[in-house]
Amino acid sequence: xxxxxxxxxxxxxxxxxxxxxxxxxxxxxxxxxxxxxxxxxxxxxxxxxxxxxxxxxxxxxxxxxxxxxxxxxxxxxxxxxxxxxxxxxxxxxxxxxxxxxxxxxxxxxxxxxxxxxxxxxxxxxxxxxxxxxxxxxxxxxxxxx
Numbered sequence: 001x002x003x004x005x006x007x008x009x010x011x012x013x014x015x016x017x018x019x020x021x022x023x024x025x026x027x028x029x030x031x032x033x034x035x036x037x038x039x040x041x042x043x044x045x046x047x048x049x050x051x052x053x054x055x056x057x058x059x060x061x062x063x064x065x066x067x068x069x070x071x072x073x074x075x076x077x078x079x080x081x082x083x084x085x086x087x088x089x090x091x092x093x094x095x096x097x098x099x100x101x102x103x104x105x106x107x108x109x110x111x112x113x114x115x116x117x118x119x120x121x122x123x124x125x126x127x128x129x130x131x132x133x134x135x136x137x138x139x140x141x142x143x144x145x
């Protein structure tokens with residue numbers, strides 16, 4: 001099951017689609033629903049996150065409205081789980097530094113044994129097309145669960 005989480009309110013992020021090779025998307029949630037932390041995502045789901053980002057946070061392109069640190073990201077995703085942990089998380093941003101951000105998520109997740117079997121992948125490209133499919137060479141694995 002593929003779930004898309006929009007962790008930005010910027011229009012270019014909201015318009016970003018996933019490549020047709022992704023599994024059928026079960027749900028796509030805007031920031032307001034993600035921030036409420038009550039989505040009840042089933043354990044083992046594949047989560048695709050779309051946002052602007054840099055090495056220390058993801059969210060909106062301009063600082064202020066949405067600034068999500070790796071620790072806050074972990075809490076947001078876990079707060080939206082029904083129980084258990086996601087199977088895979090794909091973090092797609094249009095800004096540089098996704099490896100550093102995803103490594104921060106992996107470090108935070110390493111302190112949380114619930115995520116010990118969750119794989120974390122990162123991808124960063126300008127907003128110019130759909131999010132690449134899983135297995136594409138533009139994804140790099142940051143954390144192997």
